[in-house]
Amino acid sequence: MQARAPGKVILSGEHSVVYGAPALAVAIKKHTYVSFKPVTESKTINTLFAGISSGMHYPLHALSHLKHKLDNRFEQFLKGDLPVRGIMSQPDDLLVYAMTTLMHHLPVPGRVSSTSYLPMPGRLLSESDLPLGAGMGSSASAIAATLVLFEHLLDKPLTLDQRFEMIRFCERLQHGRGSAIDAATVTYGGLNHIQAGKVASIDQHLGAHWYWIFTGSPTVSTGECVQSVREHFEDDTALWNAFAAITRGFVDCVGDCNASETRNPHIDLIKENHRLLQRIGVVPHSALLLIDAIEADGGAAKISGAGATRGDAGGLVIAYQPDEQAMSQVMSQFPGYTWGAVEQDSQGACYVGD
Ligand SMILES: Nc1ncnc2c1ncn2[C@@H]1O[C@H](COP(=O)(O)OP(=O)(O)O)[C@@H](O)[C@H]1O
Ligand SMILES: C[C@@](O)(CCOP(=O)(O)O)CC(=O)O
Incomplete structure (x- = not known):
């Protein structure tokens, strides 16, 4: 079972x-x-x-x-x-x-x-x-x-x-x-x-061109990260409103963007999101180097999850890169990281069989 x-x-x-x-x-x-x-x-x-x-x-x-x-x-x-x-x-x-x-x-x-x-x-x-x-x-x-x-x-x-x-x-x-x-x-x-x-x-379906990259387990737990962000930014309503606007931007374009021929708005939203995550101090240097390299190739990337307020490993990064070859090339510069395409699972927890 x-x-x-x-x-x-x-x-x-x-x-x-x-x-x-x-x-x-x-x-x-x-x-x-x-x-x-x-x-x-x-x-x-x-x-x-x-x-x-x-x-x-x-x-x-x-x-x-x-x-x-x-x-x-x-x-x-x-x-x-x-x-x-x-x-x-x-x-x-x-x-x-x-x-x-x-x-x-x-x-x-x-x-x-x-x-x-x-x-x-x-x-x-x-x-x-x-x-x-x-x-x-x-x-x-x-x-x-x-x-x-x-x-x-x-x-x-x-x-x-x-x-x-x-x-x-x-x-x-x-x-x-x-x-x-x-x-x-x-x-x-x-x-x-x-x-x-x-x-x-x-x-909606997320569509193609999304990647996950695992940059190593953070030394700081999610709880500690949340606590440290809270200490510095809890009352910064303007900051949290700026994050909220980005998330709403994603929600508005998530399905439509797939069919679009024009520049994909995901890229700008992810970049903005990344800048805000940097501002709250959860993007360690190693993740920053990776994200910069992806941006330099025309893609965008950001911490996904808590990130890390100290230590060098930032946990999970997600990237959006329409050029598959560029993604493979950039990742060959970071051989220590595991990565792959984000494949959406439309099904939640389920029984598999006897
Ligand atoms: N495959 C699994 N089998 C049993 N327990 C699991 C499994 N995966 C995760 N866990 C439980 O979840 C804990 C990991 O939680 P955590 O470190 O918060 O990771 P995450 O952020 O991925 O949820 C493990 O210590 C264990 O108690
Ligand atoms: C930082 C936070 O917003 C997300 C944490 O995600 P994760 O534990 O890194 O998957 C905390 C939370 O939502 O509980």
């Missing part, structure tokens, strides 16, 4: 979304796959998450306790008594928490005690095309696939909106007070407009 969920890239609106501006993000054809194999003679959920851990055993009878413990730690985080990284003890906790949250939510006839929440024992496995902490939404993607998997297993489907809310709820253990961007894109797929926690799907 397997489910999968896409990753995402943010086209516009990172950071400004925190101050009420809109954001535009797209689900991409890079997936997390989560599967479950029942093991009847066992009494645990045995995790096996490729590239994440060598596996943990979670006794079924202790799952409710784990959930309460993590919920309490989140409260401590909210009070400022615990850093966000202190909420979970190990990376495996997140998907086990997601599974347990779903069980607790479901109406179980005659449920009288916490033991009636028990799921069946077995192996919970995952593998992913998404690098962790790289601005591609790996945690929301893994949570979404886990929820879909157990919804199917228990024959209790959530509505898309319920699933979106539950992903946001679980993701808070990893991201603290993050925005709805990741939960929205992994749930609904395609292009999404996110503002003040509300999501609207945009029935």
Whole structure:
């Protein structure tokens, strides 16, 4: 039994979304796959998450306790008594928490005690095309696939909106007070407009010429980056309005631009967006060199996601370059970076099969 969920890239609106501006993000054809194999003679959920851990055993009878413990730690985080990284003890906790949250939510006839929440024992496995902490939404993607998997297993489907809310709820253990961007894109797929926690799907295709480039994991977490930007720019309404205007520009032209013969307005919007991201200090020097090289060849590029307020790696960069050869040539000057075309996935998290 397997489910999968896409990753995402943010086209516009990172950071400004925190101050009420809109954001535009797209689900991409890079997936997390989560599967479950029942093991009847066992009494645990045995995790096996490729590239994440060598596996943990979670006794079924202790799952409710784990959930309460993590919920309490989140409260401590909210009070400022615990850093966000202190909420979970190990990376495996997140998907086990997601599974347990779903069980607790479901109406179980005659449920009288916490033991009636028990799921069946077995192996919970995952593998992913998404690098962790790289601005591609790996945690929301893994949570979404886990929820879909157990919804199917228990024959209790959530509505898309319920699933979106539950992903946001679980993701808070990893991201603290993050925005709805990741939960929205992994749930609904395609292009999404996110503002003040509300999501609207945009029935358009992003089109060609978009690229993602991974410039290495930032040493600073998304939460720290957001905090540092907040300290300096929280009250700069004019700045956040300028970001908002750019995102609205993207939304206005996203479908139409594909058919246009004239100079593509994406290029100017991305350049403007990049200048504003530089102003808030989230574009490290290495990313700047790459973006300058892409601009010199007639394209445009910007940080996608939190970026980094210190350290040399800037995480994910997205580029728009109509000339495919120019893109390959410029990337040959940066052999350390992985990159590829952004392929839109119109489908959100879904069940794959038995
Ligand atoms: N394939 C996966 N299987 C299990 N857990 C995953 C997987 N991908 C991500 N996670 C969870 O998400 C965490 C990474 O979250 P984070 O560093 O915030 O990355 P991102 O910004 O890509 O969401 C991991 O430590 C783990 O708890
Ligand atoms: C900086 C921010 O706007 C986007 C962060 O994106 P990511 O975690 O780098 O994918 C924070 C948020 O929206 O929660």
